[in-house]
Structures are given as C-alpha cells and as structure tokens.
Amino acid sequence: MKHLINLALAALIFMMGCEKTEEPGNPTYKGPEQSLGNGKAYSWVSFAADNKPTSIGITLTKGALDNIPHSGVALVLELPSQAVGKTPFDHIMIDYLHTGHEPPGTYDVAHFDMHFYIQSLADRKAIPAYPVAPAKFDNLPAAGYLPANYIRLPAGVPEMGVHWANPASPELAGTGKFTETLIYGSYDGKFTFIEPMIAHEFLKTKPNVTKTMPLPTKFEKAGLYPMTYSIKQVGDDIQVSLDGLMQMQ
Template sequence: MKQFITFTLSALLFLTGCSENDTPVAPTYKGAEQALGNGKAYSWVKFSTDNIPTSIGFTLTKGALDNLPHGGVALVLSLPTEAVGKTPFDHIMLDYLHTGHEPPGVYDVAHFDMHFYMQSLAERKAIPIYDAAKAKFDNLPAAGYIPSPYIRLPAGVPEMGVHWADPRSAELAGTGKFTETLIFGSYDGKVTFIEPMVAYEFLKSSPNLTKAVPTPTKFAKAGYFPMKYSIKQVGDEIVVSLDDLMMMQ
C-alpha cells in the first residue's frame, strides 16, 4: 500500500506540472512601454508572494538616454493595472530638461525630474500657474507630513505643485555639485509626490545608488510608503525605484 501511495503522489505531481520543491514566485507587473530617446521607458510594480507591494519604479532600456531632444521631454508612465489601488501612487512623470531649471548654479544642468504622483492625472493637470492659485500653493501640509528638515522651495510649478528639498543635500549645503536628490511635493494642503531628481551625467555614469527615504511622522491615509530609493545600472538598463514599501498608518 505504501508503494501505491508513493506512486500516486508522484503521478499527480507530474500531471499537474508541479514538484515537491516548487515555491511561490513573487510577481512583477509591467506597464505599457513609451518611446524615449533611442529606447523605451516603462513602469513596473513588484509584489511579495502574499500579494503585498514591495517596490515600484520604472526602467529605461538601452538607448533611452541617447538622442534626447534639447527642447525637453514630458512623459507620463501609467502604472500596470495590477498595481492600481495597491500603493498610494497613481502615475509616474518623467521630465527631461536639457538646461535644467532654477535656481541658477544649482539645478541648471541637464537632468530628469522623476515624479511619483499620489494624485490622479486629471487633478495634477488642473494645477495652474502659481499666480492663479496662490492660496492653494501656499496651503502647506501640517507639520509632520513633510519629513524634517525639508524646506519649501519658492513659489510653485503648474501641473506639479510646491517642491520641498533637503537643505543638507550637497548642492544646497554648498559642499558639492548636484548629482541626485530626493524632492517631496505638495498642493492645497496635501503631499502629492515623491521625486528623485537626477542629473543626466549621473545616469550615464553606471550608477549603483541606494539611499534611505526620509520618513514623515504623519500620513494622510494608510498606505505603503517607501523606506529606500534606488538608481541603478542593471545590464544595459537604468532602473529607478522606491523600495522596501511599508504599511504606514
């Protein structure tokens, strides 16, 4: 009888395409590809084997940093459908600025603004110029919702909002040039995005960076918040991600 039971179990495993050593695989879901330079960009979200989001980011394929227009790029990356509602993030916006932006001598070099937005595309697109909605731009999140010691940068940007920067970063502290930094954003009293801002030359230098994300002490609603962010060369590709997502209340 023992031999019969052993044979039956083996046959069942063979017929179902499984083995006794099979283990669950943590899935990664990929968003739609968008053309960028001579390559492509696409979003993705990784989950644990028990369907908990662990990392969200995007990939720039080989050639994506080549032949970028001097007039800049504004590219919206939709998240994969499997990720909708599973993280606080709604979409990713890649802005390439060939001559950078203000303040002069700080961020006026070629770089990418990589916004991970926590508001819908329609809400973001409705943000006007600063002078048309000063009250909403100047309605800042209450203490604790922006990590310390971040400071507000002047005015605000249409279709983005208010930007907050870390005064300890090399380019603001006067201890070095801008290579990469992490920006927070807000509009009308709410935190609306997390933004790795990365110099073009840094992306071309085979980066291998992982840093802690400054953590606020308060959150508007429960959700998975990143503990780290990464900017890495992986083979011929550049991968930028918000990692170690943790449920915050």
C-alpha cells in the first residue's frame, strides 16, 4: 500500500509540473512555475489534434507585474516535457529591466525581454561579453537567415548575443514611443532567438495584440516556426506567444 501511495504522489507531482490545461483533443501543457513579482510565470505549448505544436508561449499570472525588484529579474523557463524536441526552441528567458537599456530615449523604460531561444542553455550561458569575443559577435548570419529589413543594434550582450530590430518600428522610425516590438538574435554566424520586447506599462493596459511575424527566408535548423505573435490579456493573466507554428526547411 505504501508503495502505491508513493507512486500516486509521484504521478501527481509530475502532472502539476507539466499540466494539461485544455480539452484532450487540443491539449496545452505548461512548464514549471517560477515566482515573478506577486505572481507566477511559466511556459506552455499548445498542440493540435494531430499532436503537432501550434503555439509556444509565456503566461504571467495575476500580480506578476507588481512588486518586481528594481534590481531586475532573470528567469529561465523550462519547456513542458511534452514539448521538448517538438519545436526548434530549447528554453525561454524572461529579463525585467526597471530602467531599460540603450539606446537612450528609446528602450530606457521599464520593460520585459522575453527571449525564445533556439540554442541550448549551455551554449547561451557560454556567450561572453562583447570585448572578449568580438569576432564571434561580428560573425553575422548570411543573407536570408534574418528578416531582410532588420538592422543590427550596437555591439552585443553576454549570455544573449547580437540583437536585431525592425527600423520601421515606431520607436526607431520616430513615429511613436516604445510599447512592444519584435527582436531577433544571433551569435557566431547563427540566428539564435526571437524576442518579444514589451514595456511594463503596456502590459498593464490589458493588451490584445496579434501581429504577423517578420520572417527570414532561410532556416539553418528546420522545424516549426511562428507565423504570428500575440500579447494578450486572458482573464487575470497575460499571455505572450509565438503562434501559427509552421514547418520551415
């Protein structure tokens, strides 16, 4: 009897860590929760009835935007076990910066960097500061492996890489202030992440945004890539997701 109870407890703990949250035909599985502000953050992946992923995302629960330390936050969100190896994405990183970052007057407001990484956690952690390995930062992906109109932002960031932005976004084009934008990343010649970057204040406005992804024309790593991305208030939660996953070669 004790053995059966232990097995039941183990099964319950596993289900709590990788919970199925939708109807059986189109399940959504969630990864382990982490504390953020007065709430939680976790990853999730939704599947179609044919067991192919359709969306990968982040949920910030009620209170997650409140009482975040001014010193900043860096959370690594593991993917649910059911999703491992089903998409090109390896893990998700949430960074919160209370005073933002360069360039001044553009992204120097409180915001979240939500990195969906293609590269492994170990490879990402091994990225040094720019002065240590400038040749690797400056080894840019070949034409076609990033959206054609994207421009490189200066230098590079340790444990992240080079950031690429859309010059037509309002904050860079001079037509409006930064609320949200989509960043791409690279390191040592390879595309490495997709990053919705979102102002803290914008997330408090109960957003309902869905946009078409600016896409590369070539993919070094074949797999399911998003056609759209969304930033939405869903009940008391906020969901940021890469959606419409489609097989790209």
